[in-house]
Amino acid sequence: MGALPIVVERSTRASRVSAVGFGVVLVALATLPFWGGPGDMRLVAEMSYYLALAQLWNLLAGYAGLVSVGQQAFVGLGAYAFFYMVGPLAMSPYLALAIAGPAVALISFPVALVVFRLRGAYFAVGTWVVSEAFMLGVTQVKALGAGSGMSLTPAIVRQIAPDRAGREMIIYWITLAVVVLVFAGVYALLRSRHGLALTAIRDSEPASASLGVNTFRTKLVTYVVAAAFTGLAGAVIFLSKIRLSPEAGFSINDWTVVVIFMVVIGGIGTLEGPIVGMLVYVVMRELLFQWGTWYLILLGLVAVVVMLKFQDGIWGYIAKRFDLHLFPVRRQLTRG
């Protein structure tokens, strides 16, 4: 038998084609300020930070098995860290953005040590309690504006750019840069040794532990990294909103429920799923938001039906049906 060499294939033809496609989309979005209106920029910016949050939640729940419903804690903490640094500490907004993520990582470490004592669904509710505790804690701190929150003063905002149009453009690019950073970071992480360990943990924690994966450390690192980027996203979100209050910063509905909806609809445990889910969510919202509570009831129903009947979500179905992987993280053995 002719021993053909076996090659580890890490990309697919679809992934090479889609890489070009995503490059084109990215260039189009990056130049949006020159050909689109402020409304378009706001919508794309919002889609970007939702995609970043969705991808981070997907990393936690879809790969590390850490189903958190408390990620709003890190959105709020990132936003408060940023507002505190540029306000009372009078730091440059750019420096503050760079520090917000690491600052949240620092806080998330002891949080992880506490909530990791709970398993499964209890972990989920535990992270929620922690977030509530942070929200109520912030309302007790006068330096953080207590219950009424904080605002970015015109003087701070002018440091980004003197005029309104320039500011909107720069904040738009920052938001876009954050989602690219998150996406590329998660993709690179999942393709690395660390990603292999994560996938193993997702499939079976006891089995991966017995094969030498340090499951506790892998999950801890993932949790802290996701918290750091969630914090950065929070800082950017509230930079564009100018105003921050405890209820808005630590809102479970805005920063976690909606995000979970996107990931589940799109397909959990795939990198493409959060993109699809985010797009579906935004389209549904634009079409149905005037229905108010009925629209939210419909979202709830869709989530229930998807979880009961289509657990793989939209992209999960497509990937299985057509064996299509735009962002392959698997290693495939082929005869070269």
Add this chain to the structure above:
Amino acid sequence: MNWLSILVQGSLLGGLYALFAVGLSLSFGIMRLVNIAHGDFIVLSAFAGLVAVRALGLDAIATLLVVIPTMAAIGYALQRGVLNLTLGSNILPPLLVTFGISVIIQNGLLQGFGADIQRLHWGAIETQSIALPGGVAVGVFPLIVFAVAVVSIFALQILFYRTTLGRAFRAASDDPETAELMGIDKRHLYALAMAIAMVFTALAGVLFAIRTTFDPASGPIRLIFAFEAVIIGGLGSLWGTLAGGILLGIAQAFGQALSPTWQILAGHIAFLIVLVLRPSGLFPRQRDE
């Protein structure tokens, strides 16, 4: 600061929290299901009581005769028709399905009743109190709620350890596969367990509606209180849940004595301290005899 008052009022509040927690504890104990919509079912029961008062002209407590069977039927149907399909090794489906149900209930109530703050009235007994030595006044109604919590847990203990149904519940909890081999119909048994959990949820909801005000968004924080009581007390122990509820109530009463804004935060802090010092809770389940 009146320590005796904090202990007494906190314990009585803890009785209500224990009652919140019973349903959550049952569904986790028997089918390993954490019902994220649990708090919303408490609030749904409160609204059901409100409807019964308005439509049928019932006395606030008499609404239990209607609300309990209704919620039990909803519980049975929900478990049999929906939640049984989510059970398995993957924790996401039950979590997200109950999350979806929570969104549906909250917005359904908002659609039906608006965001107004509601309350059930049960006449003069709401404001009656007994004066204790040391300047502590004990509300009659909170005392009744506490007594109901103790009696409920006592009744459940008898159900679990003295009846055939209870043995089936414990068998399914310990080893569902073997229990099925022994002729237990798991789908029916789980649905019964959820119906029983809903009986106590309905009881908790109506008593809560008489004790404090509520609105369609009151559910999630009740889920959190129930959850904290269960974890503080220790998983799988009903008397532990009562103790957990009482500890949570005392922590909140202590926080409120410091400043009204500290009430709930103090409860969260107590929960986190217990989690750090005794991760399996104060009274985790002992081996069954």
